[in-house]
Structures are given as C-alpha cells and as structure tokens.
Amino acid sequence: MKIHEYQAKELLAAAGATIPEHVIASTPAEAEAAFKQLGGGPVVLKAQVHAGGRGKGHFKGHTDPKLGGVKFVTKREDVEAVAKVMLTHPLVTKQTGPEGQPVSKVMVQRAADIAREVYLGMVLDRARGVPVMMASAEGGVDIEEVAARHPEKILKVPVSPENGLQPFQARRLAYELGFTGPQVAQAEKIMAALSKVFLEKDASLAEINPLVVTRQGDVVALDAKIDFDDNALFRHKDVEALRDLNEENPAEVRAGKANLNFIQLDGSIGCLVNGAGLAMGTMDIVKYHGGNPANFLDVGGSVTPDNAVEAFRIILSDPKVKGILVNVFGGIASCATIAEALVKAGKEVGFKVPVVVRLEGNEVEKARGILAKAAADLPTLKTAPDLTAAAKLVVELSK
Numbered sequence: 001m002k003i004h005e006y007q008a009k010e011l012l013a014a015a016g017a018t019i020p021e022h023v024i025a026s027t028p029a030e031a032e033a034a035f036k037q038l039g040g041g042p043v044v045l046k047a048q049v050h051a052g053g054r055g056k057g058h059f060k061g062h063t064d065p066k067l068g069g070v071k072f073v074t075k076r077e078d079v080e081a082v083a084k085v086m087l088t089h090p091l092v093t094k095q096t097g098p099e100g101q102p103v104s105k106v107m108v109q110r111a112a113d114i115a116r117e118v119y120l121g122m123v124l125d126r127a128r129g130v131p132v133m134m135a136s137a138e139g140g141v142d143i144e145e146v147a148a149r150h151p152e153k154i155l156k157v158p159v160s161p162e163n164g165l166q167p168f169q170a171r172r173l174a175y176e177l178g179f180t181g182p183q184v185a186q187a188e189k190i191m192a193a194l195s196k197v198f199l200e201k202d203a204s205l206a207e208i209n210p211l212v213v214t215r216q217g218d219v220v221a222l223d224a225k226i227d228f229d230d231n232a233l234f235r236h237k238d239v240e241a242l243r244d245l246n247e248e249n250p251a252e253v254r255a256g257k258a259n260l261n262f263i264q265l266d267g268s269i270g271c272l273v274n275g276a277g278l279a280m281g282t283m284d285i286v287k288y289h290g291g292n293p294a295n296f297l298d299v300g301g302s303v304t305p306d307n308a309v310e311a312f313r314i315i316l317s318d319p320k321v322k323g324i325l326v327n328v329f330g331g332i333a334s335c336a337t338i339a340e341a342l343v344k345a346g347k348e349v350g351f352k353v354p355v356v357v358r359l360e361g362n363e364v365e366k367a368r369g370i371l372a373k374a375a376a377d378l379p380t381l382k383t384a385p386d387l388t389a390a391a392k393l394v395v396e397l398s399k
Helices: 005-014 028-037 076-088 143-149 167-176 182-200 230-235 250-257 276-288 305-316 335-348 364-374 387-398
Strands: 022-025 043-047 070-073 106-110 114-125 130-136 155-158 203-214 219-221 224-228 261-264 269-273 295-298 323-330 355-361 381-383
Touching (some): 005 224, 022 028, 043 076, 076 106, 182 203, 295 305, 305 335, 323 387, 335 364, 355 387
Parallel strands (some): 269 323, 323 355
Antiparallel strands (some): 043 106
C-alpha cells in the first residue's frame, strides 16, 4: 500500500524526524490561504500523487510543458494559478503512464534554502535476509542514475529487525555522508526515525529523498516516500486509514474486496490462475507464444464460484482483453468447483471473447465432464490438454 508524501513525512515527524512546515490544500483558494499562513513565501507547491518523478512530469492538456508536479513560487497570485492547474489536469510522469494521474491535494511547503542533498532509504535486502539502510551523498532526482552508474556510491548498513538501527551505525553513516558538527546529531535523529517507521509499521520501502542540509546548517527531510506490506495492514489500522483509493486502479480495488490478487497490465490476454507462482509461469508462457498478458490474477486455493464470477467480471471489464486463459491446478481447490464456477460465470457474465481452460489435479475428470456438458451453451469456452497447448490456442484465438 502506498501513501502520499505529506502522510509519509507526518509519520516520520511523529517518530522524531525534522520536516519542513507545510499545509495541505484541496482547492486553489486553500493553497492561497496556505501561502499566507506560511508567512508569505517563498513556497513549493507539490502535487500529491502516488508516483515518482513529479518534478520532471507535466500536466496533460496544459500548455506549459515546464510546469511539473513540483513548483517553486514566490508570489501570492501565482500560488492560486499554479494550484488550479495541478488540481484540474492529470499529472503525467514516467510512473503514471500517458493518461496521467488526477491530483486531489496539493502540498504547500515552506521553501528550503538548500545547500546540499543526500539520499536516505530503507528496504529489505533479500540476499542478506535483513532490512538495510541505504544512503548516498549524491541525493536528489537523479539518484536512480547514481545507483546505476556508480553503485559504489550507495552506502548500505544492515539493520537488526529486533533492535533497529543502532546509534553507532547512524553516527558512522552520518560521518560517511559528510555531515559535520551539530548536523551529525540531526542526521542521526532522522535516520533513527526512518528505521523506526520502517520496522514498526511493516513498511516494504521507506525513502527520504532528498535529505537536505540548508544554508543555515539544518538537516531536514524534504521529501519522503513509504510503501507498506499489504499483508501486515491488519495490525496497523492507523496506516490502513491513510489509504487513498482514488489513487489506485479501480479494478484492483474491486478485486481486493473479493479477496483476489489482481494486477492490471497492458496486454490483451486475461489470465485466471490459482497460485502466485503458477500465475507467473502462465504469464511467461503466454508471452513466449506471442501473446501479452492483460493481468496477473491469483484466485487462491480456496476459490468459490462467486469469487470466480467476480474474477471474470473484472477481467472482462478491460476492453483490451481479447481472450482469457484459465489455468488451474487442483490441489486445495477442486477442479470441479472451478469448472462449475466457469459455467456459472459464462451464463451470468457472458463470454464475449474466447476462454481457453486447462485444468489438472483434484477431481479433474469430473471437471472435464462439467465443461463438456456445458459446451453447447458456451461456444467460446474451449479446453486444452496441457498448458502449452492452452497458451498457443488462446494466443491464436485472441487474434
């Protein structure tokens, strides 16, 4: 689960980090009032969307290509004008796709007099099996290029999941990043806050980019991004309350309510599979035989007919879908249950595109009988003896 920048910074501030003063606005008038509240500028207006690269983005349908999702403003009258553009045009970045992402909130933040930028982040190092704090003295919008071209400039410190980042680790990292004098203690405090939020809130990613040193010598978390492990939200109701469904794909939200693991993609062949690993393999073989998956969909081992019907409704709501591949291995789930669900879905939803089914495992013979009996009423429903044959057939039929 993702949250907005202002929410991430407020979580960090509650853990002890220093953040800039800011006000959240939902209308141009509120943005203008925030300008006055913050002392009359200068300020930075930041579009709040769940996507990176905002500063290098642009607003779809707006004539000024230089106006991105992060704008430095010094005059009161400009604040309202800029906020109006941000709140009425979708923001397009490398992470949003060409359609962009609508903006419903703008952060009006007191501008910082930046002397230096640093990158700070935490993520799980799967090779080591522990969280790792990463840092670079070269922070800012080009941190990805630094990591790609000069990986030796990325410092990494393993963090104990039980004890968190230790003071000596933070102090050493602060010195290695070039902090001096009082800045060291300030940087340590922010590192400790980042570690605390990452571990206690079950985050999967936590970044401060940039962590800045102002010309006055203060160390401040100027921007922040935190993603959370969906599987742990049941024990973090405060975090779950920060979720903004307007920022998420409607089909994925709908699937979540039906206990379906669904991710929408750009292809034309829908996939309905039980098991995450099998779903990945199914997508791979579709691609291998010349097709492009339209989604990742794992219905799980305890799928019910109602879940399956909803899964088909979600897949078929995508106009790009020209065919569907159902690949089910009956272990926990019964192939017969899947077959009955397929027939029910076909009658209730209507298969307007070819649906190719490959079933194997528990009660497969019974399932094949169910499908054979329903074939006359569902002419677009096809069966295949194995996964290769199913993938080839659905790719061919989808053309």
